[in-house]
Amino acid sequence: MPDHDFKSPRLFVEADLAEGAAVEATPAQANYLLNVMRLGEADTVLLFNGRDGEWRAVLKRPAKKRLAFRPATRTREQPEPSDLQYFFAPLKHARLDYMVQKAVEMGAGLLQPVLTQHTQVTRINDDRLRANAIEAAEQCGILGLPDCREAIRLDALLDSFPAGRRLVFCDEREDAASPIELLHREARGPLALLIGPEGGFSAKERELLRSRDFVVPISLGPRILRADTAAVAALAVIQAAVGDWLPHDRWQHKD
Amino acid sequence: MPDHDFKSPRLFVEADLAEGAAVEATPAQANYLLNVMRLGEADTVLLFNGRDGEWRAVLKRPAKKRLAFRPATRTREQPEPSDLQYFFAPLKHARLDYMVQKAVEMGAGLLQPVLTQHTQVTRINDDRLRANAIEAAEQCGILGLPDCREAIRLDALLDSFPAGRRLVFCDEREDAASPIELLHREARGPLALLIGPEGGFSAKERELLRSRDFVVPISLGPRILRADTAAVAALAVIQAAVGDWLPHDRWQHKD
Numbered sequence: 001m002p003d004h005d006f007k008s009p010r011l012f013v014e015a016d017l018a019e020g021a022a023v024e025a026t027p028a029q030a031n032y033l034l035n036v037m038r039l040g041e042a043d044t045v046l047l048f049n050g051r052d053g054e055w056r057a058v059l060k061r062p063a064k065k066r067l068a069f070r071p072a073t074r075t076r077e078q079p080e081p082s083d084l085q086y087f088f089a090p091l092k093h094a095r096l097d098y099m100v101q102k103a104v105e106m107g108a109g110l111l112q113p114v115l116t117q118h119t120q121v122t123r124i125n126d127d128r129l130r131a132n133a134i135e136a137a138e139q140c141g142i143l144g145l146p147d148c149r150e151a152i153r154l155d156a157l158l159d160s161f162p163a164g165r166r167l168v169f170c171d172e173r174e175d176a177a178s179p180i181e182l183l184h185r186e187a188r189g190p191l192a193l194l195i196g197p198e199g200g201f202s203a204k205e206r207e208l209l210r211s212r213d214f215v216v217p218i219s220l221g222p223r224i225l226r227a228d229t230a231a232v233a234a235l236a237v238i239q240a241a242v243g244d245w246l247p248h249d250r251w252q253h254k255d
Numbered sequence: 256m257p258d259h260d261f262k263s264p265r266l267f268v269e270a271d272l273a274e275g276a277a278v279e280a281t282p283a284q285a286n287y288l289l290n291v292m293r294l295g296e297a298d299t300v301l302l303f304n305g306r307d308g309e310w311r312a313v314l315k316r317p318a319k320k321r322l323a324f325r326p327a328t329r330t331r332e333q334p335e336p337s338d339l340q341y342f343f344a345p346l347k348h349a350r351l352d353y354m355v356q357k358a359v360e361m362g363a364g365l366l367q368p369v370l371t372q373h374t375q376v377t378r379i380n381d382d383r384l385r386a387n388a389i390e391a392a393e394q395c396g397i398l399g400l401p402d403c404r405e406a407i408r409l410d411a412l413l414d415s416f417p418a419g420r421r422l423v424f425c426d427e428r429e430d431a432a433s434p435i436e437l438l439h440r441e442a443r444g445p446l447a448l449l450i451g452p453e454g455g456f457s458a459k460e461r462e463l464l465r466s467r468d469f470v471v472p473i474s475l476g477p478r479i480l481r482a483d484t485a486a487v488a489a490l491a492v493i494q495a496a497v498g499d500w501l502p503h504d505r506w507q508h509k510d
Contacts, residue, residue, distance in 0.1 A: 178500070221495075222500075223396065223397055226394065232484060233361065236487070237495045240476075241495075245474065
């Protein structure tokens with residue numbers, strides 16, 4: 001049951017957060033808070049850094065051109081990091097931004113681009129990936145930033161896949177079966193999700209995936225979904241069936 | 256199990272489709288096919304009109320500046336229209352476009368904007384709504400266009416809600432319970448989904464919704480979701496739990 005403060009600006013900072021610390025705002029944060037939000041000294045914001053929970057902090061103006069935050073009270077504890085891993089064939093710019101933001105919103109704890117045969121994008125801007133993850137966390141009250149990994153080829157991913165984790169992939173040609181029942185039966189324990197490129201996986205890649213015993217192919221219904229839609233849809237079904245949408249004592253993919 | 260032709264351009268037309276009919280292309284379609292796709296006489300495309308299934312049609316050039324389609328063979332039968340109704344507080348431009356496209360991809364059969372207390376957008380461009388629905392159908396191989404209705408106020412929607420249909424709404428303050436179990440238990444039969452505005456429903460609206468016995472409040476997990484994310488996530492869980500992602504003989508929300 002979310003019980004967040006929806007009103008205060010929520011900002012990611014790199015610095016450690018503790019009572020009374022002095023945290024310098026970046027120029028972009030200062031501009032946003034002072035000129036867009038029209039806040040000033042003694043107003044408060046929420047801060048998080050992915051490690052120390054969420055803090056209410058008071059704005060300070062140590063000099064005319066500077067803005068600092070002074071954390072005052074911790075408003076939320078740092079939650080356990082999400083163990084749900086998200087592998088995706090990168091899309092073109094705007095759709096990739098969107099897909100990364102959505103994956104963070106939906107609770108992915110690790111983001112890793114995967115290069116497949118039909119992947120049209122091979123150069124990934126890692127800073128942009130991270131900036132999108134931070135933006136989604138700021139907007140959606142998420143305190144744990146996902147681990148952003150560098151791109152990997154599909155065959156290398158499968159060859160180095162850790163024992164004990166299941167890899168769910170959405171196979172457009174999977175026979176109609178209930179994805180919920182499949183997840184309940186075959187995807188208890190640590191999970192990863194793989195979303196293919198707009199053109200789908202090649203026949204050879206599908207064969208390769210299906211030959212591995214840790215791979216769980218699921219169907220996302222009778223319609224063709226775009227890759228970014230499939231990402232949100234698959235994450236929703238995973239979280240609802242075996243993930244953190246379940247009552248807390250029934251989470252399955254936590255270690 | 257989707258088994259579509261992914262390669263051919265797929266276009267919506269208003270005209271009836273039958274073998275040998277002559278269907279005039281719009282100027283936009285002609286420009287796209289001739290100048291962007293570089294197709295010409297005797298090349299083929301796929302056509303649908305929301306009524307007559309999907310047809311493979313041959314391009315004809317009756318004059319230098321004109322393009323026509325001649326339907327040759329029906330490639331898919333017209334499916335039953337979806338009975339899943341989708342009510343949504345309109346968002347600002349780009350996010351509304353996106354949300355409408357996603358709802359169509361996810362199988363909504365009716366789209367209706369709903370005006371709530373925190374809705375920031377009150378003028379809805381009905382043509383744009385329909386154009387987005389058509390674009391999503393063209394791209395995702397969907398043959399049934401949703402019924403696009405005019406905006407309605409939330410209280411009027413509830414007062415005129417048809418008997419026998421359940422209205423699922425995503426309540427951020429709903430206690431953590433499995434949405435799948437709730438849907439299995441309380442949302443068999445004809446369904447509608449209501450997605451609120453970015454600011455959420457007001458306390459009064461939530462009370463009003465929860466006072467109606469046809470309303471089923473579900474939780475979408477511990478994170479705050481943006482409205483467009485919540486739309487895809489809720490539709491995915493509904494389709495997977497009680498909708499058309501189930502094997503065909505187990506669909507629940509068909510009449």
